[in-house]
Each structure stands twice: as C-alpha cells, then as structure tokens.
Amino acid sequence: MLQLEGVTVRYGDAIWALQDVNLEVAENKITALLGANGAGKTTVIRVIAGLVRPVAGVVRWEGEILSGPVEERSRQGLAVVPEGRQLWPGLTVAEHLTLAVYPVLGPRQRFRSRLPEAYQARIEQLLDQFPALRRHWRHRAETMSGGEQQMLALARALATNPKLLALDEPSVGLAPLVVEELFGRLESTVRAGMTVLLVEQNAEAALDVADWAYVLQSGRVVASGSRRDLDASGALEEAYLGRSSQAL
Numbered sequence: 001m002l003q004l005e006g007v008t009v010r011y012g013d014a015i016w017a018l019q020d021v022n023l024e025v026a027e028n029k030i031t032a033l034l035g036a037n038g039a040g041k042t043t044v045i046r047v048i049a050g051l052v053r054p055v056a057g058v059v060r061w062e063g064e065i066l067s068g069p070v071e072e073r074s075r076q077g078l079a080v081v082p083e084g085r086q087l088w089p090g091l092t093v094a095e096h097l098t099l100a101v102y103p104v105l106g107p108r109q110r111f112r113s114r115l116p117e118a119y120q121a122r123i124e125q126l127l128d129q130f131p132a133l134r135r136h137w138r139h140r141a142e143t144m145s146g147g148e149q150q151m152l153a154l155a156r157a158l159a160t161n162p163k164l165l166a167l168d169e170p171s172v173g174l175a176p177l178v179v180e181e182l183f184g185r186l187e188s189t190v191r192a193g194m195t196v197l198l199v200e201q202n203a204e205a206a207l208d209v210a211d212w213a214y215v216l217q218s219g220r221v222v223a224s225g226s227r228r229d230l231d232a233s234g235a236l237e238e239a240y241l242g243r244s245s246q247a248l
C-alpha cells in the first residue's frame with residue numbers, strides 16, 4: 001500500500017538522517033518501525049507526510065509516487081498522529097473532534113450551526129470506540145490523563161476515515177497498562193479496515209501488536225521481519241544497545 005524506495009534524507013550538510021531506506025506498509029496490517037533515539041524514525045513520518053523532501057528515493061502510495069504537499073496527502077487518505085500528540089490544551093474534546101471533521105465539510109456546510117448528520121454520525125462512532133472521550137466531551141484536553149489525551153489524538157486522526165494512519169511514538173509517557181489498552185484499540189481499528197505504521201522506541205509493546213517490523217539504526221534499515229525473526233536474529237539488541245546479541 002505504501003512503499004519507501006531508496007529514501008535518503010539529509011538535514012543541512014552534515015546530518016544524514018536516512019540512508020537508502022526501503023520499507024513497505026502492507027494493507028490492513030500493523031507495521032512497526034523500531035529504533036533507538038535519533039535512529040531516524042520521526043524523519044520517516046515526516047517524509048511520508050510531505051514535511052521533508054528526500055534528497056534521493058521516492059514514496060509510493062497505492063502504486064503512485066507521492067509528491068504533493070501535506071494537505072493533498074491528507075486528502076489522499078494519509079493521517080499522522082504526531083509525537084507529543086500536539087493537542088490544543090485549552091480546547092475540549094468536542095472542539096477537537098468538530099475541528100477534525102471541519103476540513104472535509106463543503107463551504108456552505110461550514111456556516112451551518114449544526115454539523116451535517118454524516119459527520120455527527122462519524123463523531124458518534126468515534127465516541128463509541130473511545131468511551132473515555134464521551135465522558136470528557138465538554139472537558140479541556142489539558143485536564144485529561146496522558147492516556148486519554150493520546151486516545152483523543154488518535155480519534156482526531158481517525159475522524160476523516162484515513163486509509164493509513166502513521167503514529168509517532170504514541171506510548172511515550174504512558175503506563176504499561178495504558179499502552180496495552182491503546183494498542184488494543186489500534187488492533188481493533190486495523191481489523192475494522194485500516195492500515196497502521198507504528199513508529200516506536202518501545203519495541204516490546206509494539207511487537208505485541210505488529211504483524212511485521214523494521215528496525216532502524218543510524219538512518220538505515222538493519223533488520224525486518226516478524227517478532228520471531230527479530231528475536232532470533234538479535235537485531236533489536238544490536239540496534240538499541242549498539243552491540244550484537246552474541247556479546248550480551
């Protein structure tokens with residue numbers, strides 16, 4: 001569904017954030033992209049979103065090379081949950097979700113005091129999927145727990161029914177049980193017909209739900225496979241600790 005082919009990204013003259021990265025995100029699967037701090041994970045998301053232009057290589061989306069700006073990629077069905085959630089602290093759950101469906105409304109609909117039924121129905125579906133958000137409907141994001149805020153960031157990204165959702169380190173700062181609940185919801189979202197790219201430093205939690213994983217180290221893909229393949233190869237220890245499993 002989405003492929004990176006030979007993607008190379010440089011920041012300034014000196015930093016090669018990605019070098020010849022090849023990876024594929026398969027339809028209706030969870031693909032994890034794992035790696036330590038600074039490995040280049042966020043840069044992969046930026047390239048997919050159109051925020052950073054590679055110096056070499058291409059991103060293919062449903063067979064076509066992606067070259068348009070961020071807004072166009074969003075219209076093509078790509079959605080991103082950025083690192084740190086990027087919510088508006090002073091806005092309520094109601095305001096976040098209403099704003100999330102706003103861009104897909106036509107100009108006439110935007111000036112109506114009530115949202116058209118189709119969009120209200122979409123928000124209702126999201127509230128069924130994330131019951132905590134219904135409880136907090138009139139509450140400001142800043143008053144909610146980290147887990148609830150991450151659910152809001154996820155629901156906001158899902159509001160327009162994207163085909164592919166890319167999440168940048170959604171588990172950061174969350175307790176293990178909250179991460180389990182969040183990733184469980186991701187799994188059910190994928191079963192309902194979505195595709196996910198899960199960028200994570202927390203390899204253990206990500207591999208619990210991922211169908212396939214890639215391991216990035218210093219901007220290069222150093223391993224890929226199922227959890228079993230990665231466990232057997234010791235590639236994760238190598239990528240996270242900078243030494244081979246034989247040496248552990």
Ligand code: ATP
Nearest residue numbers: 011015017035036037038039040041042043044201
């Ligand atoms: P983290 O887990 O810390 O977010 P990451 O795996 O997401 O790390 P990136 O944020 O993609 O890694 O960074 C890859 C490399 O590029 C790092 O060496 C980082 O310092 C560098 N880098 C990232 N953004 C920029 C930037 N805007 N300008 C210069 N260098 C950058």
